[in-house]
Amino acid sequence: MSIETRVVKVDKENPDPALLQTAADLLACGELVAFPTETVYGLGANALDSDAVSKIFVAKGRPLSDPLIVHIYSISQMDEIAVNMPPVAWDLAHAFWPGPLTIVLPKHRRIPANVSAGLETVAVRMPNHRVPHALFRLADLPVVAPSANLFSRPSPTTAQHVLDDLGGRIPMILDGGATEIGVESTVLDLTGDRPLILRPGGLPIEVLRPLIPTVSYTPRYAALDGTSAPSPGMLLKHYSPSVQVLLFHGAVDHVLPRIERTTRKLLEEGKAVGLMLSQEDEARFDPLGATVASLGSEDNLGQIAQNLFARMRELERSGVDVILTRTFDSHGLGLAIADRLIRATEGKVIEVR
Ligand code: AMP
Ligand code: MG
Numbered sequence: 001m002s003i004e005t006r007v008v009k010v011d012k013e014n015p016d017p018a019l020l021q022t023a024a025d026l027l028a029c030g031e032l033v034a035f036p037t038e039t040v041y042g043l044g045a046n047a048l049d050s051d052a053v054s055k056i057f058v059a060k061g062r063p064l065s066d067p068l069i070v071h072i073y074s075i076s077q078m079d080e081i082a083v084n085m086p087p088v089a090w091d092l093a094h095a096f097w098p099g100p101l102t103i104v105l106p107k108h109r110r111i112p113a114n115v116s117a118g119l120e121t122v123a124v125r126m127p128n129h130r131v132p133h134a135l136f137r138l139a140d141l142p143v144v145a146p147s148a149n150l151f152s153r154p155s156p157t158t159a160q161h162v163l164d165d166l167g168g169r170i171p172m173i174l175d176g177g178a179t180e181i182g183v184e185s186t187v188l189d190l191t192g193d194r195p196l197i198l199r200p201g202g203l204p205i206e207v208l209r210p211l212i213p214t215v216s217y218t219p220r221y222a223a224l225d226g227t228s229a230p231s232p233g234m235l236l237k238h239y240s241p242s243v244q245v246l247l248f249h250g251a252v253d254h255v256l257p258r259i260e261r262t263t264r265k266l267l268e269e270g271k272a273v274g275l276m277l278s279q280e281d282e283a284r285f286d287p288l289g290a291t292v293a294s295l296g297s298e299d300n301l302g303q304i305a306q307n308l309f310a311r312m313r314e315l316e317r318s319g320v321d322v323i324l325t326r327t328f329d330s331h332g333l334g335l336a337i338a339d340r341l342i343r344a345t346e347g348k349v350i351e352v353r
Pocket of ligand 1: 066067068189199
């Protein structure tokens with residue numbers, strides 16, 4: 001069954017309360033609304049209404065085992081979301097909210113079980129964007145909001161991406177333009193013996209460390225069948241376009257010639273090849289006859305993160321058979337970029353020596 005999806009343009013600096021009121025009313029009556037955040041577009045539902053939360057899993061085709069993040073507009077809402085918050089959680093919240101940091105904490109019993117896939121914990125964040133801030137305030141609700149894409153597809157960074165995936169499945173999309181950060185929030189688990197990053201994201205680990213020196217991150221990727229899931233939702237196939245992605249990893253002076261050789265070979269085989277590379281790489285690859293998508297300058301990881309999912313979707317739409325890409329510096333946002341690229345390839349990374 002298909003429903004009409006309204007796309008409503010909103011000014012991201014100064015959103016019109018009358019437009020947002022319609023969206024807030026939808027949330028209050030258990031409906032779904034997609035909206036921009038500083039990371040990617042989110043698909044929101046009332047976090048206190050388990051039936052509304054169920055609709056998210058249906059609309060996205062998301063497995064029920066993949067927990068959702070509760071989004072808030074005010075720290076005072078924490079009282080009904082989490083319990084026994086350690087002091088460091090308050091310090092982090094005051095330092096980094098609103099912003100791209102999600103904190104996993106012991107769950108308050110008011111939060112329905114399907115929000116956190118039956119776990120005793122709950123993930124929370126406060127987005128740094130005026131549209132969700134004003135929307136949540138009008139609705140006066142905590143809002144679960146996974147990325148507004150179909151499950152395992154690249155996350156949406158524009159309203160058009162949301163429409164492409166969820167058009168006919170949700171009643172409303174608030175269009176506030178392209179998102180700024182372009183990759184999802186950093187997920188930090190404070191419920192274990194040691195603080196752990198579960199997902200690198202928009203807030204780099206280096207920025208967290210001064211406040212929480214024992215924080216650690218070990219990349220671990222669960223198989224699609226979930227049998228070896230280190231934590232819920234850490235599925236390997238994620239953020240992936242529908243065409244095959246080959247990720248080349250190694251020193252750049254070895255990686256680029258290898259990508260060039262592979263591109264020539266694939267073109268000779270009659271394949272349409274897409275290349276997702278840096279602006280600096282473009283000149284070398286333009287003459288080959290592949291479709292080259294620039295992520296931006298390799299000196300500007302912010303730009304690369306911002307463009308990553310959009311370029312994946314563009315190449316996919318252009319009808320290429322295969323996308324070749326490479327890793328970048330792994331400092332700062334580079335860790336999140338590498339994580340999303342690895343997932344886009346379903347872990348098939350080509351090590352170049
Ligand atoms: P998304 O909403 O698509 O950005 O993904 C949210 C991610 O947050 C999930 O896939 C999990 O990795 C993580 N997450 C959410 N809630 C929890 C939780 N209670 N415990 C551990 N991880 C969580
Ligand atoms: Mg997602």
